[in-house]
Amino acid sequence: MHNNANSLVVLDFETSGLSPDNGDRAIEIGAVKINNGVIIDTFQSLMNPGFRINSFIENYTGINNRMLQSAPPCHEVMAEFADFIGSDNLLAHNASFDKKFLDAELNHIGQNYLGEFACSLLVSRRININAPNHQLSTLVNYKNLASEGSFHRALFDAQMTAKLWLCMLDDIENQIKHEYVPFELVKRIAKTPKKNIPTLLAKW
Secondary structure: OOOEOOOEEEEEEEEOOOOHHHOOOEEEEEEEEEEOOEEEEEEEEEOEOOOOOOHHHHHHHOOOHHHHHOOOEHHHHHHHHHHHHOOOOEEEOOHHHHHHHHHHHHHHOOOOOOOOEEEHHHHHHHHOOOOOOOOHHHHHHHOOOOOOOOOOOHHHHHHHHHHHHHHHHHHHHHHHOOOOOEHHHHHHHHHOOHHHHHHHHHHO
8 A cells, every 4th residue: 555645546437327326337447557656557448237328328438339248247347457456545536436336346246445545626626726627628728738539438537637646746746845745645635625725735
């Protein structure tokens, strides 16, 4: 388990709908592993949920039923993904959504994970206070991050979230005058009201 916020697994799910409680399943996982601020590995797979997805999701993600038919089933992909995560901490943009699906999918196969979640959306709201909004695509433009590919495919979103995260960590490092940001601090930032952030960083 790493204590620094620049070593973790960044993940993104594409899903058949909004809630695993309603029977929705993951249909794609994309992830990148960052170690000391460097992307060292990636993971990407479509997964067959065992039912047809609706046309809204097909259009939104660009993933269609034909692609899913030939994809491995969720349980196979998730078993491999659990190995990929290992004991690392985790990050997602709007983490509560991805955590719900990660928990549900791993629960289906009786697996769990040791790491804790950070949310780049919550941290962005407190660090990029002048951004027009905190959607991933908006923030990528706001921070002038190079991007080639299309949003709403899992690996691309995970890669962009990783770039955004490292960029935000740089901003935080400059404010705390430290060369690394502890994971504990990003969790604290996410829970602190915007107006108290300067004080939190000044004291750290």
